[in-house]
Amino acid sequence: MNVLLNEMAEQEKLKHFIARIDAGEKIEADDWMPEDYRGTLIKLISMHGISEIMGALPEKEWVPKAPTLNRKLGIMAKVQDEMGHGQLLLRVVEDLLRPFAKKREDLMQDLFNGDLKFHNVFHMEAKTWGDAGLIGWLVDGAAIISQTNMLGASYGPYSRALHRICAEEVFHAQHGEAIIMALAEGTKEQRKLVQDSIDYWWESLLLFFGPPSKKEVGSSKQDVTIRYKIRTSTNEELRQAFFSKYVKRILSLGYTIPDETLRFDEESKTWIYQQPDWSKLKVLARNEGPRSQDRLKLRRISYENNKWVREALAPKVI
């Protein structure tokens, strides 16, 4: 009898919950929420947070090498922002993890053992200063498109964090664009840096938004995130928005895009493009990308080297 009552109560709670998000209300950390909502948020936000942190590493490689003092200051500020976003997001996840008694430490362990994934773009190499610029311009540009899509997320703490993050990301994209513009207006070698970067990053940028549906990689969270009003657009809609925003800009600088089939179809009002190799997302999710293991190793080294610091700062057991 009690079990039945609890069941009923759960269903009542779910109904109430759905009514709240449908009415545009924000769900807060201590509010009741269905388990799959909590689970989806944990997966989404922990991946977003850890991606900001792992994403600082490819650019960090270029922080000391930035070619002028202004560029040094710019990229230092940007990478620091990314770390700050990571921190902000991990705090949001920590609240969601409370019922499972999991902490930051567990998230780091999940990262090291491969359970917690980070975004495909941050598995790639940043080989040149051109790549450092392109990451700011197009990777952050893509991130802005996918993150502004979640500004109205039904989960209040995530929505608020995203408002701050997106405001800063706009500066990052401008910082990246400024680097690219200087190279585009520069010498032959400088111009080539940009073309090489576009050629190298194009496929990753398409993969970034995720597969159009379940059939490409076997699973997709997009339906449930839309149902729970965490986001509004599908992966494909976001990718289309990316094309609309950037294809013309890239071409107008005199660069080419490594896809001869890319065109805007007036009739269907969509961009037709060469599908990326979706199986690569699976490879990267297994941490088998060009720089996956090196970057994980950096974090692991820092985690192990600083073990004594964490111990020394830990509250004393009396």
Place this chain on the structure above:
Amino acid sequence: MENESLKNLAIKELLLQLADDDFIHAYRGSEWLGLAPHIEEDVASSSIAQDTMGHAVIYYKLLEEIGEGTADWLAHDRQAHERRNAIILEAANGPGHYMKDPDYDWAFAVVRNYFYTQAKAIRIQSLQSSSYAPLAEVAQKVQMELYYHLMHWKVWFVQLLGSGHKEAVSRMKTAIEKTLPDFAGIFSLGQFGEEMVEQGLIEGEAAIQKKWIDAVTPIFESVGVATTFEIGMEKGDGRNGVHTEDLKTALDTLSEVYASDKAASW
């Protein structure tokens, strides 16, 4: 006339010392990015490194204004023997490279950062009454940010040295023993030091060193650690262009892209 040119030389030397110190210190700080003990510290210390690079830029710009070359040239295109930074600031964070197997020592980072920031705060205090007006003016600005830098590193220093954690205390003591023998390089004003003091650009080496000892002594006492402050300049005086291999390696990295085309606009 001769006095005037000697004064100009003293101004230039002092600005180079200030700029080069902060430039290399900010670089060592930025190498830590992503490797600090926790994410909060990554955010805080990369913010400090960014401020510090900003200070270097301020001094390089003052040099640019008096015709010593562009700020970017001064930062990227001078050889190691032309640099005026103290040797202790160029020392690597530890074995390994910031992109591969960095075996960095947080204790050394905390000790060097605290000691240097304390010295910088005293120097900046002195520069606020410098007879060279542009320097007195920027000292005011730098001081505002330094307040927070100093508080940050002091907290780390006290927490780790006073933690009672055996390994932490031992690592901190080792780091102190590694830092002090070269720390006089920070106070050195180099071969034109007397002229700097005579012209009222800055207080003398001994005065600044004494203020530094007065500032850090109570901090050591607060955690019950006795020290004799045997401060030296074992590896030489960076103010006079003496440097180690660590600086050369750092400069190669710092100027890698710049040097790929010095005439290009980046």
